[in-house]
Amino acid sequence: VLISPLWNPLPHPVPVSNLSPLDCILCIQQEFALTKTEESDLKEENGKESVAEDDLDPEDLEVFYPTYQWQTVRPGQAVPAGLHVRLNLQTGEREARLPDNKNEKSDMKYQKKRKRLDEMHIDSNSFTAQELKEALAKMKEKEKTESTMEEKANLEDVRQRFRPIEELKKEFEELNMKIETDLEVMVKLINKFNSSTSTLDEKVAALYDLEYYVHQVDNAKDFLSLGGLQLVINGLNSTEPVLKEHAAFVLGAALSSNPRVQVEAIEGGALQKLLVILATEQPLAVKKKALFALSSMLRHFPYAQLQFLKLGGLHVLRNLFKEKGMETLYIRIVTLLYDLIVEKMLLEDSENKEDQLEEKVQQYKQVNLVPAVVEQGWCGIISNLLALPEHDTREKVLKTVRILMAACRDKYQGDYALNTTLSMLRIEYEELAAEEQREGDNDGYFKELLSSINTIIQELRSGYL
Ligand SMILES: *[C@@H]1O[C@H](CO)[C@@H](O)[C@H](O)[C@H]1NC(C)=O
Ligand SMILES: *[C@@H]1O[C@H](CO)[C@@H](O)[C@H](O)[C@H]1NC(C)=O
Ligand SMILES: *[C@@H]1O[C@H](CO)[C@@H](O)[C@H](O)[C@H]1NC(C)=O
Numbered sequence: 001v002l003i004s005p006l007w008n009p010l011p012h013p014v015p016v017s018n019l020s021p022l023d024c025i026l027c028i029q030q031e032f033a034l035t036k037t038e039e040s041d042l043k044e045e046n047g048k049e050s051v052a053e054d055d056l057d058p059e060d061l062e063v064f065y066p067t068y069q070w071q072t073v074r075p076g077q078a079v080p081a082g083l084h085v086r087l088n089l090q091t092g093e094r095e096a097r098l099p100d101n102k103n104e105k106s107d108m109k110y111q112k113k114r115k116r117l118d119e120m121h122i123d124s125n126s127f128t129a130q131e132l133k134e135a136l137a138k139m140k141e142k143e144k145t146e147s148t149m150e151e152k153a154n155l156e157d158v159r160q161r162f163r164p165i166e167e168l169k170k171e172f173e174e175l176n177m178k179i180e181t182d183l184e185v186m187v188k189l190i191n192k193f194n195s196s197t198s199t200l201d202e203k204v205a206a207l208y209d210l211e212y213y214v215h216q217v218d219n220a221k222d223f224l225s226l227g228g229l230q231l232v233i234n235g236l237n238s239t240e241p242v243l244k245e246h247a248a249f250v251l252g253a254a255l256s257s258n259p260r261v262q263v264e265a266i267e268g269g270a271l272q273k274l275l276v277i278l279a280t281e282q283p284l285a286v287k288k289k290a291l292f293a294l295s296s297m298l299r300h301f302p303y304a305q306l307q308f309l310k311l312g313g314l315h316v317l318r319n320l321f322k323e324k325g326m327e328t329l330y331i332r333i334v335t336l337l338y339d340l341i342v343e344k345m346l347l348e349d350s351e352n353k354e355d356q357l358e359e360k361v362q363q364y365k366q367v368n369l370v371p372a373v374v375e376q377g378w379c380g381i382i383s384n385l386l387a388l389p390e391h392d393t394r395e396k397v398l399k400t401v402r403i404l405m406a407a408c409r410d411k412y413q414g415d416y417a418l419n420t421t422l423s424m425l426r427i428e429y430e431e432l433a434a435e436e437q438r439e440g441d442n443d444g445y446f447k448e449l450l451s452s453i454n455t456i457i458q459e460l461r462s463g464y465l
Helices: 021-044 046-054 108-119 129-153 155-160 165-194 200-214 217-225 228-235 241-255 259-267 270-279 284-298 302-310 313-320 327-348 355-365 369-375 378-387 391-413 416-438 445-462
Strands: 071-073 084-088 093-097
Touching (some): 165 200, 165 228, 200 241, 217 228, 217 241, 228 241, 241 259, 241 270, 241 284, 259 284, 259 302, 270 284, 270 313, 284 302, 284 327, 302 313, 302 369, 313 327, 313 378, 327 355, 327 369, 327 378, 369 391, 391 445
């Protein structure tokens, strides 16, 4: 075993056995001094640092950590899905921030369940697998450096480096035990759900708990291996609406940014079953969860998007706009379409020329979502939603109208109702933005909405010239 060069004061690695703990306390002290000089060297060479930034290696890919403020997304940074992303036309840079949740209903129970993931500073729901892998690698790296730092500072920890192998083994076993616990719980839950002796309530409770576990990527993979995924897919055509609802919920959670589950689920017939739920008469709660699962299925999965278009999925979604009582689904549907369109756009202008991405670009090329959206009359369906009263809803609709502008311009220019709505919205947001400014908020939410509206109005007018 060689001692890590990081804390080795000598030019060459030295076998651990040749150093006593006391030697290493010394070497650590020297290491500290060394680190300091290296850091100040780095600061002096500021120019070098920025060059390194432009010259990104795929392995250096970073995850963008969003806040509620707009932040520039640097080339190569992985942007979690579900963020507000905009292109700053002045700088040509992409910017992103967390969506403003102030108007969104939050399900407390759900939030609590998600806490464990949030504590890891990672929301598996909003990353692609690649992004997640990178984030995890980064986290591990960080953990490593953090623990190294602590060990440096602590004599006790230094001693632990010389623990007998038996002790280490024991620790690993304990670690493995912990990993097995999730698996064991999932086995029990799957059996509960699958058992013919379980009551309906017990089955629902089992699904409810499973939803929590399958959020984690590794758990979702185990869920797949245990046969749970197929059981849940079969549950989508149960005769009990409440089972359908919870089956869709578990499926959506397992699918989220988990390519392996996405592939297995589409092969297991999940897409057709979800579309059947959405196309037939079902309680709103069932359709809501089915739409959630469908969204998780389609995001970052061009193959599924293509199948969705082929199976007439866009028609199915459009028909929901004709159904009474489905209003709460409207904005979710528009958000899904927006995300899918943006996802393709961002990939197309991505500068990363990895082979894997190249293949993805080819797949996305076959997904002709925007032409289908225009052809099937979505331009008007979407812009009509500007009449809804919630700011949050309007914000999403405005964003969608903007990205569809090139494709829908002809329709929008002849749309008298849209013309009226935009004029009214402009007046409303001029007032709100002014108020916001009086309160000292110069970069406020309403100002942003107003600027969105003005941009759309301008783009429509410029077409007249
Ligand atoms: C579900 O139950 C059936 C019948 O008891 C059994 O054959 C099957 O293996 C079970 N599936 C899973 C995933 O446990
Ligand atoms: C759902 O449909 C599949 C076939 O598509 C069938 O094998 C399964 O038994 C059905 N499940 C229920 C609960 O009806
Ligand atoms: C609405 O139409 C009128 C002409 O009918 C035009 O003058 C006005 O600029 C339009 N408004 C918008 C927001 O496009």
